[in-house]
Amino acid sequence: MLRSLLIRMSESKRLERFVTSTGPTRRMAQRFVPGASLEDGLIAAHEVNRIGHLVSLDLLGENVVGAAGAKRAAAAYMGMFDRIATEKLDANISLKLTQIGLDLDPALCEQLLTEIVDRAGSFQNFVRVDMEGSPYNQRTIDMVKRVRARGGSVGTVMQAYLYRTEQDVRDLIAAGCRIRLCKGAYKEPPEIAFPKKSDVDANYVKLMKILLTSGIYHGIATHDPAMTAATKQFAAEQGIGVDKFEFQMLYGIHTDLQRSLLKEGYRVRVYIPFGSDWFPYFMRRLAERPANLMFFLRSLFSR
Ligand SMILES: Cc1cc2nc3c(=O)[nH]c(=O)nc-3n(C[C@H](O)[C@H](O)[C@H](O)COP(=O)(O)OP(=O)(O)OC[C@H]3O[C@@H](n4cnc5c(N)ncnc54)[C@H](O)[C@@H]3O)c2cc1C
Numbered sequence: 001m002l003r004s005l006l007i008r009m010s011e012s013k014r015l016e017r018f019v020t021s022t023g024p025t026r027r028m029a030q031r032f033v034p035g036a037s038l039e040d041g042l043i044a045a046h047e048v049n050r051i052g053h054l055v056s057l058d059l060l061g062e063n064v065v066g067a068a069g070a071k072r073a074a075a076a077y078m079g080m081f082d083r084i085a086t087e088k089l090d091a092n093i094s095l096k097l098t099q100i101g102l103d104l105d106p107a108l109c110e111q112l113l114t115e116i117v118d119r120a121g122s123f124q125n126f127v128r129v130d131m132e133g134s135p136y137n138q139r140t141i142d143m144v145k146r147v148r149a150r151g152g153s154v155g156t157v158m159q160a161y162l163y164r165t166e167q168d169v170r171d172l173i174a175a176g177c178r179i180r181l182c183k184g185a186y187k188e189p190p191e192i193a194f195p196k197k198s199d200v201d202a203n204y205v206k207l208m209k210i211l212l213t214s215g216i217y218h219g220i221a222t223h224d225p226a227m228t229a230a231t232k233q234f235a236a237e238q239g240i241g242v243d244k245f246e247f248q249m250l251y252g253i254h255t256d257l258q259r260s261l262l263k264e265g266y267r268v269r270v271y272i273p274f275g276s277d278w279f280p281y282f283m284r285r286l287a288e289r290p291a292n293l294m295f296f297l298r299s300l301f302s303r
Helices: 002-009 013-020 023-029 038-051 067-086 106-122 134-149 165-174 197-212 225-238 255-263 279-288 290-301
Strands: 054-059 091-095 127-129 154-159 179-182 218-221 245-250 268-274
Touching: 002 279, 002 290, 013 279, 038 054, 038 067, 038 268, 054 067, 067 091, 067 106, 091 106, 106 127, 106 134, 106 154, 127 134, 134 154, 134 165, 154 165, 165 179, 165 197, 179 197, 197 218, 197 225, 218 225, 225 245, 225 255, 245 255, 255 268, 279 290
Parallel strands: 054 091, 054 268, 091 127, 127 154, 154 179, 179 218, 218 245, 245 268
Antiparallel strands: none
8 A cells, every 4th residue: 555655656746846855855865866967877887887787877757748858858868878888888778768758749759769779779789668657568568669670779678567468578579679577666456467466476487487598688677585586596497697687676776685696697787767857766666665765754854
């Protein structure tokens, strides 16, 4: 119930205005979001690369309300490939389709995604299209497939909490698509998603096995030690090398697990979000872990 409430609150513009105007909350958000500017994101990316992790940079933003905003976000992503190359970062990018206009004008969104993916290709880089709530699921899959079919260096994300995901995973693998597997961060009804965590976890393991034996390079995105242990065990049993997949985790979460996997020789990519639109991302992180909420409330009321 608390998780649903927090996810619903993440969509409130009024709460966003209140929360983002408080200094202590902004400071708390820095645990998950290193800063508002590209420079902040790049500094964090250098630090994370120095440790030995790969990076995926995400300019925060979703559900833009005008074509100008969508074009601005796309231009920012294009510029990021130049900076990644000139600063010799080992990083790709992650983006959300509603940030580049999916809600407004799907044709514009596809054109912008194609341009970003083409730019990535010119740098031998890669674009990961994040998966948003279920109303965007099919449209995201279809658009990624179309842009990929033109030779684009693009992949997407599958959410283990959805019943449909096994079929989607099989279809995307048949299309040669690289997948990031996660549990899923949105509030979905029981008609389409497993309500019980144990079922989500079981599906995650099942999907992980399909991905690892597909012969395609995928990302296993989780902070759950049970999921990483199952992945390591399955890879070892199947003789799947550590260079055939990567683990992925979010900036600021379970850095101990990130480092221990790295020490064991696994690839670990850290997802680094930056930007001023951090509120919905931050609220989803609170929803994932009640202990975060206590810190947040204390910071709000200690102003
Ligand atoms: C790289 C990456 C990209 C992602 N992209 C997407 C996406 O495109 N679409 C989408 O729907 N979801 C995405 N997610 C979020 C994902 O769906 C989950 O909501 C999130 O990862 C929590 O699930 P978990 O696998 O870590 O397992 P859980 O069972 O939720 O957590 C396992 C343990 O990890 C730790 N943990 C988890 N979350 C937090 C947190 N917020 N703060 C502190 N500790 C925490 C806790 O110790 C917890 O016990 C992404 C996650 C990652 C790692």
